[in-house]
Amino acid sequence: MPITPRSHGLWDATAPPAPALAPLSGAVRADVAVVGAGYAGLSAALRLAEAGARVVVLEAAEVGFGGAGRNVGLVNAGLWVMPDAILSALGPARGEALIAFLGAAPQAVFDLVARHAIPCEAAPVGTLHCAVGTAGRAEIEARAAQWQARGAPVRLLDAGEARAMVGGGAFSGALLDLRAGTLQPLAYARGLARAALAAGAQIFISSPVTAAGETAAGWRLATPAGHVEADHLIAATDAYGTGPFAPLRREQVHLPYFNLATAPLPEEVRGTILPGRQGAWDTQPILTSFRLDAAGRLVFGSVGALDRVGGAIHRAYVRRALARLYPQLGQMASEVASEVAFEAGWHGMIGMTADALPRFHRLGRTGVAVAGYNGRGIGPGTVFGALLADLVLGRVREADVPLPPSAVQPARWRPAREAVYAAGSGLAHLVAARF
Structure with a gap:
């Protein structure tokens, strides 16, 4: 292997x-x-x-x-x-x-x-947990309060501050965790x-x-x-x-997760996206994550596997999501393709306990x-x-x-739950960011 x-x-x-x-x-x-x-x-x-x-x-x-x-x-x-x-x-x-x-x-x-x-x-340099809507805002507020009560260096950002640090999007806020990176x-x-x-x-x-x-x-x-x-x-x-x-x-229970990476962004575009170089992810149930690598590639990930029909669905979803999150990426689309090209794509599994x-x-x-x-x-x-x-x-x-200490016990209904996660992520990405 x-x-x-x-x-x-x-x-x-x-x-x-x-x-x-x-x-x-x-x-x-x-x-x-x-x-x-x-x-x-x-x-x-x-x-x-x-x-x-x-x-x-x-x-x-x-x-x-x-x-x-x-x-x-x-x-x-x-x-x-x-x-x-x-x-x-x-x-x-x-x-x-x-x-x-x-x-x-x-x-x-x-x-x-x-x-x-x-x-x-x-x-x-920290990470950004980006809130989607009122429910997402409530989640990061609770996280901020619980970590701050323990003296952790986390800061709650309002929508404007989140947009400035993300470089785009319409998040209702974000939690900046300075311990992370x-x-x-x-x-x-x-x-x-x-x-x-x-x-x-x-x-x-x-x-x-x-x-x-x-x-x-x-x-x-x-x-x-x-x-x-x-x-x-x-x-x-x-x-x-x-x-x-x-x-x-x-x-x-194994949750498939994929990542797609663009080519290195032009300097004029790179400086507008995550200008502090924090990695980010959101509060959606089927979450997305995004970050830059050292060469300025934008790496965008979410739940799903890049195989068979699912691969085409997830790639199309990422292109739509990026167009909304970072309209400035339109500068990278060629006249032929009219959309952002991906230099690499890969996936693996996240193991989830009960x-x-x-x-x-x-x-x-x-x-x-x-x-x-x-x-x-x-x-x-x-x-x-x-x-x-x-x-x-x-x-x-x-x-x-x-x-x-605990005994090793198999997860209940594992194959069925894994099938639901794989199918559900494909269905969600098929319709997401279309409207």
């Missing part, structure tokens, strides 16, 4: 090359085996290797193949769930711990980028891999785990051409788990996992990976994990 322009689009085209890696061959002994080379797995491997542990990462495809290499690149604080809802779900002690832990996640990401000089277009997501994953390798970790690609079992000494993980024996296991496969780790995938909260799992005696980032993989994946490493190293206790 190689990374291709269809699977990873702009990010593969503009990221630095991946480190030269090979499949596992033969037998390897480690203190910790990590399964999955996304943000959580690589963050855990880096933390473990820097502590002197012998760590082996097994990746079924390539570094950043899953959500880590496909997302829009918004480094957000917290979760989709509002802070007060987290308290209701987890209780005051653990709830406030999770809120603080994930509120600080973007800074942890940007600190790693700076410490390891990761070339990933990091822009810690953007980066090139696949470049960040590859940079984490290089940092982990430099610290002494071993990473094997094209090495799917075909069997996993506990032994008297820990774990034995088999791949097509070898096996790893380790004292501890960290499963970091999330929504792309296969084989023995497919249950972590099946406890989530309550939109991540899950912490104990796997046997010496295995751990966190899964279900619900579209917030960059910050939460990075900090949860490091936390699982600290748990394995004995630096923290299980009571310090800001999630309760």
Whole structure:
């Protein structure tokens, strides 16, 4: 399963090359085996290797193949769930711990980028949550109040301020979160891999785990051409788990999400769109996200997959949406096409849990996992990976994990719900922005 322009689009085209890696061959002994080379797995491997542990990462495809290499690149604080809802779900002690832990996640990401000089277009300039209509305005007002009560540097913008910072649109306001920002997501994953390798970790690609079992000494993980024996296991496969780790995938409902990228915008147009370079997304039930990359390409995403009939529907929707949001893009349309051309398009899957909260799992005696980032993989994946490493190293206790341990349980009605999401996004985009 190689990374291709269809699977990873702009990010593969503009990221630095991946480190030269090979499949596992033969037998390897480690203190910790990590399964999955996304943000959580690589963050855990880096933390473990820097502590002197012998760590082996097994990746079924390539570094950043899953959500880590496909997302829009918004480094957000917290979760989709509002802070007060987290308290209701987890209780005051653990709830406030999770809120603080994930509120600080973007800074942890940007600190790693700076410490390891990761070339990933990091822009810690904030994000904009844009309100659509009165319901959207009420939502961001509630978010602002709940974060401000906890001292977070968020600011509520009125419609005029939102229009100035977005550079267009008719939003009823926006929530500016100064903790957040953007980066090139696949470049960040590859940079984490290089940092982990430099610290002494071993990473094997094209090495799917075909069997996993506990032994008297820990774990034995088999791949097509070898096996790893380790004292501890960290499963970091999330929504792309296969084989023995497919249950972590099946406890989530998968929401398809696509991104389309224009060619670099002319300077005179680029300066009018998101002039502060914040990444943005809106409050619509079928949300859209938009941002600029370092070269001035406009990346626009929403729910759906760019395959079969759906691809044409979603592309047409984006062109209509962009015409309303940024009329100045008309300058980029050629006389022949009379519409904005897209340089790249790709899609992936967001894993959604029943309550939109991540899950912490104990796997046997010496295995751990966190899964279900619900579209917030960059910050939460990075900090949860490091936390699982600290748990394995004995630096923290299980009571310090800001999630309760839970059993792995399949999502109810998962195939039917996934079919509804895919069909519903296509239908919504077929009619959206036409009137």
